[in-house]
Amino acid sequence: xxxxxxxxxxxxxxxxxxxxxxxxxxxxxxxxxxxxxxxxxxxxxxxxxxxxxxxxxxxxxxxxxxxxxxxxxxxxxxxxxxxxxxxxxxxxxxxxxxxxxxxxxxxxxxxxxxxxxxxxxxxxxxxxxxxxxxxxxxxxxxxxxxxxxxxxxxxxxxxxxxxxxxxxxxxxxxxxxxxxxxxxxxxxxxxxxxxxxxxxxxxxxxxxxxxxxxxxxxxxxxxxxxxxxxxxxxxxxxxxxxxxxxxxxxxxxxxxxxxxxxxxxxxxxxxxxxxxxxxxxxxxxxxxxxxxxxxxxxxxxxxxxxxxxxxxxxxxxxxxxxxxxxxxxxxxxxxxxxxxxxxxxxxxxxxxxxxxxxxxxxxxxxxxxxxxxxxxxxxxxxxxxxxxxxxxxxxxxxxxxxxxxxxxxxxxxxxxxxxxxxxxxxxxxxxxxxxxxxxxxxxxxxxxxxxxxxxxxxxxxxxxxxxxxxxxxxxxxxxxxxxxxxxxxxxxxxxxxxxxxxxxxxxxxxxxxxxxxxxxxxxxxxxxxxxxxxxxxxxxxxxxxxxxxxxxxxxxxxxxxxxxxxxxxxxxxxxxxxxxxxxxxxxxxxxxxxxxxxxx
Amino acid sequence: xxxxxxxxxxxxxxxxxxxxxxxxxxxxxxxxxxxxxxxxxxxxxxxxxxxxxxxxxxxxxxxxxxxxxxxxxxxxxxxxxxxxxxxxxxxxxxxxxxxxxxxxxxxxxxxxxxxxxxxxxxxxxxxxxxxxxxxxxxxxxxxxxxxxxxxxxxxxxxxxxxxxxxxxxxxxxxxxxxxxxxxxxxxxxxxxxxxxxxxxxxxxxxxxxxxxxxxxxxxxxxxxxxxxxxxxxxxxxxxxxxxxxxxxxxxxxxxxxxxxxxxxxxxxxxxxxxxxxxxxxxxxx
Numbered sequence: 001x002x003x004x005x006x007x008x009x010x011x012x013x014x015x016x017x018x019x020x021x022x023x024x025x026x027x028x029x030x031x032x033x034x035x036x037x038x039x040x041x042x043x044x045x046x047x048x049x050x051x052x053x054x055x056x057x058x059x060x061x062x063x064x065x066x067x068x069x070x071x072x073x074x075x076x077x078x079x080x081x082x083x084x085x086x087x088x089x090x091x092x093x094x095x096x097x098x099x100x101x102x103x104x105x106x107x108x109x110x111x112x113x114x115x116x117x118x119x120x121x122x123x124x125x126x127x128x129x130x131x132x133x134x135x136x137x138x139x140x141x142x143x144x145x146x147x148x149x150x151x152x153x154x155x156x157x158x159x160x161x162x163x164x165x166x167x168x169x170x171x172x173x174x175x176x177x178x179x180x181x182x183x184x185x186x187x188x189x190x191x192x193x194x195x196x197x198x199x200x201x202x203x204x205x206x207x208x209x210x211x212x213x214x215x216x217x218x219x220x221x222x223x224x225x226x227x228x229x230x231x232x233x234x235x236x237x238x239x240x241x242x243x244x245x246x247x248x249x250x251x252x253x254x255x256x257x258x259x260x261x262x263x264x265x266x267x268x269x270x271x272x273x274x275x276x277x278x279x280x281x282x283x284x285x286x287x288x289x290x291x292x293x294x295x296x297x298x299x300x301x302x303x304x305x306x307x308x309x310x311x312x313x314x315x316x317x318x319x320x321x322x323x324x325x326x327x328x329x330x331x332x333x334x335x336x337x338x339x340x341x342x343x344x345x346x347x348x349x350x351x352x353x354x355x356x357x358x359x360x361x362x363x364x365x366x367x368x369x370x371x372x373x374x375x376x377x378x379x380x381x382x383x384x385x386x387x388x389x390x391x392x393x394x395x396x397x398x399x400x401x402x403x404x405x406x407x408x409x410x411x412x413x414x415x416x417x418x419x420x421x422x423x424x425x426x427x428x429x430x431x432x433x434x435x436x437x438x439x440x441x442x443x444x445x446x447x448x449x450x451x452x453x454x455x456x457x458x459x460x461x462x463x464x465x466x467x468x469x470x471x472x473x474x475x476x477x478x479x480x481x482x483x484x485x486x487x488x489x490x491x492x493x494x495x496x497x498x499x500x501x502x503x504x505x506x507x508x509x510x511x512x513x514x515x516x517x518x519x520x521x522x523x524x525x526x527x528x529x530x531x532x533x534x535x536x537x538x539x540x541x542x543x544x545x546x547x548x549x550x551x552x553x554x555x556x557x558x559x560x561x562x563x564x565x566x567x568x569x570x571x572x573x574x575x576x577x578x579x580x581x582x583x584x585x586x587x588x589x590x591x592x593x594x595x596x597x598x599x600x
Numbered sequence: 601x602x603x604x605x606x607x608x609x610x611x612x613x614x615x616x617x618x619x620x621x622x623x624x625x626x627x628x629x630x631x632x633x634x635x636x637x638x639x640x641x642x643x644x645x646x647x648x649x650x651x652x653x654x655x656x657x658x659x660x661x662x663x664x665x666x667x668x669x670x671x672x673x674x675x676x677x678x679x680x681x682x683x684x685x686x687x688x689x690x691x692x693x694x695x696x697x698x699x700x701x702x703x704x705x706x707x708x709x710x711x712x713x714x715x716x717x718x719x720x721x722x723x724x725x726x727x728x729x730x731x732x733x734x735x736x737x738x739x740x741x742x743x744x745x746x747x748x749x750x751x752x753x754x755x756x757x758x759x760x761x762x763x764x765x766x767x768x769x770x771x772x773x774x775x776x777x778x779x780x781x782x783x784x785x786x787x788x789x790x791x792x793x794x795x796x797x798x799x800x801x802x803x804x805x806x807x808x809x810x811x812x813x814x815x816x817x818x819x820x821x822x823x824x825x826x827x828x829x830x831x832x833x834x835x836x837x838x839x840x841x842x843x844x845x846x847x848x849x850x851x852x853x854x855x856x857x858x859x860x861x862x863x864x865x866x867x868x869x870x871x872x873x874x875x876x877x878x879x880x881x882x883x884x885x
């Protein structure tokens with residue numbers, strides 16, 4: 001008997017503490033409360049719960065836009081307004097022949113998707129604050145049109161909302177309809193969040209240049225998200241119109257828009273459950289104290305200020321117990337270069353990467369002044385020189401962050417300087433950055449998986465509905481990322497939030513991310529900066545092994561010892577010009593280099 | 601007719617330009633755009649009406665108190681919503697913190713002052729004619745502000761310090777300039793300018809809580825089109841905006857004029873994100 005119980009206890013404990021269960025638990029609790037609500041809740045609470053569901057249908061989509069992609073769309077109520085009026089006007093039949101409510105809702109979703117792109121388009125060109133202001137402008141304009149276009153919208157008098165046919169015409173019936181929509185939206189956004197698209201969105205938010213270097217095409221991806229968020233917001237609008245039973249422009253205030261936006265931020269960026277709880281909180285909060293209703297927006301705003309200043313991570317950070325556990329303090333980075341063989345296997349001839357007479361100036365400053373450079377596959381090419389000699393600028397020309405005024409960069413038959421950043425990643429050119437560009441709130445392995453974004457085969461919509469190719473992509477990306485992490489010696493930290501790592505570890509995370517591209521050429525920008533002597537030695541072995549597997553390495557570095565130890569060829573830059581080039585031995589004895597740069 | 605379009609266009613344009621300048625003054629001091637710019641305008645209108653009409657103070661006292669209110673709001677913005685997030689500019693937290701503060705102030709006004717637009721006092725008892733207070737006051741306010749800022753920035757030591765901070769924050773601090781105090785002073789000045797715009801435009805816009813949203817948007821248009829930090833650009837773009845809006849108002853009517861202004865704004869920005877007079881930004885990597 002004793003043996004039996006003592007055997008069973010650990011088993012149960014491990015069941016409850018297994019990661020899958022801890023992750024699913026809050027969802028199960030929420031679902032149980034929501035489904036069983038009619039059993040214990042009054043009709044009054046039914047209305048509030050329905051409203052929370054409707055709001056969440058909108059916020060779920062907005063969350064991808066604000067929480068994941070970091071686009072500050074504060075006027076998303078414009079889409080709720082649009083969806084509400086389209087559904088209401090079509091099903092009220094005061095202008096056009098009557099349309100079935102579901103069809104009206106579908107039409108609203110399509111219109112919302114298109115209008116979402118229109119509202120979102122400025123985000124592709126404008127900076128944060130500008131975009132926030134333009135969405136606010138859209139919200140105001142849509143409301144004014146609703147007020148003025150009285151022949152269709154009823155103006156200030158309004159239109160009746162649609163009534164959905166049985167069984168969804170009763171109060172609880174309608175509640176279940178909204179709950180169903182909310183559940184589907186949750187499921188779809190969770191799918192996206194856990195796909196290469198969701199990770200790419202967070203990369204666009206926190207590490208845009210790294211996203212571009214990994215081949216993520218920001219415009220394409222954002223437009224997909226605008227389509228999705230626009231459609232869900234419009235559907236929420238249709239449900240909202242039905243819930244209100246009568247809509248006037250007064251229902252679509254800036255305050256409502258702010259509620260949605262704040263819901264996402266209180267919840268925390270890059271989380272689904274956080275914003276869901278945030279939305280419920282904001283919907284329910286004013287109901288606990290009737291006198292507070294007038295002050296509700298005031299309180300939301302106070303809450304937002306407190307969240308931004310005190311817990312920028314929001315509810316999601318409070319719930320993130322996993323990352324509270326202290327990390328081991330003396331962690332040694334032990335890369336396993338022998339694993340690179342499995343990552344880097346080159347199937348075809350990578351060609352040669354050449355710069356021809358590249359010239360780049362900023363105003364009167366010549367950053368690069370007629371540079372020729374040839375980087376061979378399977379070799380480590382060192383690029384050294386004093387600060388401001390044009391080393392990083394050279395990498396940026398190859399990656400496509402700068403366009404040279406003259407000259408070009410060529411790989412095989414492709415003229416790189418005519419291609420966009422993300423096309424260059426498809427040619428298998430990877431890079432790391434002087435200061436690591438990392439998504440701090442994502443886990444280490446998610447950061448590494450970002451590097452393999454372009455190797456997915458499933459589309460955005462396949463991920464939205466979790467179709468088979470989505471799972472195949474995820475499995476493959478996860479396996480490759482674990483391999484890359486093992487190669488750089490970080491596999492034990494795979495699940496840890498990246499911003500908890502040390503600086504030196506982040507450098508290796510960047511290398512692992514670059515490896516995900518199976519790079520033909522990799523550009524390393526001062527990878528040894530901030531590393532200990534031992535770590536530099538291990539880094540050197542890793543880089544040499546990369547070259548042995550056929551990758552061409554362009555290494556910008558200040559540690560002369562590392563350069564001379566591992567490079568096959570060294571180019572010395574000074575004031576944007578080539579000062580010298582040759583084998584490490586030749587450079588070490590080159591008189592001008594020694595006097596200008598190396599010293600002694 | 602034409603005269604009244606031009607007069608009202610220039611007058612409202614001056615109000616927008618002043619809000620734009622308030623945006624710019626805050627931006628120069630901190631590299632941050634603040635959503636509270638329009639709130640300052642709202643506060644100027646409401647405080648003016650409160651002190652002069654409700655409390656019956658003399659015009660000059662009400663005027664000064666309204667400006668003082670703006671200055672306090674500016675300093676509070678700096679302390680509460682800007683200073684704490686300056687460390688992490690790249691995360692754009694300032695958008696959220698200033699939005700939150702703007703909403704707090706606006707909602708407070710909506711509850712304590714009421715959600716109806718209330719009248720704004722006439723300041724001088726001159727006979728009503730086409731050159732009414734609602735036209736001349738914004739123009740005078742705008743002119744005085746421009747001249748005042750020019751004198752401040754070009755002729756005084758304090759102004760040179762402001763420009764040094766705007767030009768190169770690190771170098772200015774290395775020279776020993778009290779960056780934080782200068783920033784607070786800039787926000788106070790921005791507060792005064794914002795409140796002045798709302799006070800000057802009070803007869804046109806009335807004392808109304810929702811002016812905050814309106815001015816936040818229309819006041820940003822001159823900044824975006826004139827180039828950020830560029831006060832002259834803001835004045836020109838503000839006047840153009842005012843005239844365009846009033847002309848569209850007259851020609852096609854209320855809603856469509858808003859749509860026209862907004863569409864023009866978006867199209868210009870998409871074509872030239874750095875503004876008509878601005879320069880593109882430099883390096884990212």
